[in-house]
Amino acid sequence: xxxxxxxDLCDDLKPLxxxxxxxxxxxxxxxxxxxxxxxxxxxxxxxxxxxxxxxKIVTKARGGQSKHNxxxxxxxxxxxxxxxxxxxxxxxxxxxxxxxxxxxxKKAIEIGExxxxxxxxxxxxxxxxxxxxxxxxxxxS
Numbered sequence: 001x002x003x004x005x006x007x008d009l010c011d012d013l014k015p016l017x018x019x020x021x022x023x024x025x026x027x028x029x030x031x032x033x034x035x036x037x038x039x040x041x042x043x044x045x046x047x048x049x050x051x052x053x054x055x056k057i058v059t060k061a062r063g064g065q066s067k068h069n070x071x072x073x074x075x076x077x078x079x080x081x082x083x084x085x086x087x088x089x090x091x092x093x094x095x096x097x098x099x100x101x102x103x104x105x106k107k108a109i110e111i112g113e114x115x116x117x118x119x120x121x122x123x124x125x126x127x128x129x130x131x132x133x134x135x136x137x138x139x140x141s
Contacts, residue, residue: 001042002068008037008076013133016115017081020131023111029104030086032096034129037076038068060125067132080132083108100128 006017017033024031038046040063050057063069067080085097085104097104100121105128109119112131120127 002035002039003037003076003078004033005036006033006081008078009081010070010072010077010079010133013079013081016117016133017131019115020083020108020112020117023115024085024108027107027111029108031108032084032086033081034084035068035082037070037078038066040064040069043069057125058127080130082127082129083131084129100126 006014009017021031043061043063043066046059047062049055059066068078070077070079085108087095087097099105109121112119116134117131118134120130
């Protein structure tokens with residue numbers, strides 16, 4: 001199962017992720033981390049989805065190609081995180097808001113981009129729940 005631990009983010013992304021969560025909270029948006037680090041095997045399973053496994057295609061990245069897969073000294077060092085937004089009741093038990101046309105999504109994307117993060121919502125194959133560092137490719141090891 002992919003990690004949701006903020007400690008599995010690289011040192012440059014940890015404070016930005018914390019700021020993102022805090023600023024979203026200040027704006028009345030409850031953000032829940034859904035993925036920080038993802039192993040190459042987990043990434044390959046996602047890549048197979050909609051291709052050789054049931055479901056819809058959700059990624060173009062194979063294992064080792066995603067910023068979720070980065071490692072440093074054999075420890076998770078993710079340069080990306082995925083998140084969800086809790087419904088307006090500010091309680092994760094109230095369910096999640098996946099309506100990307102909702103104002104909360106637009107505001108969360110704006111907050112992340114103002115912090116200098118890259119939003120997957122801008123990609124041709126949009127991934128609204130994804131934020132990553134703008135950085136050169138770092139090899140996984």
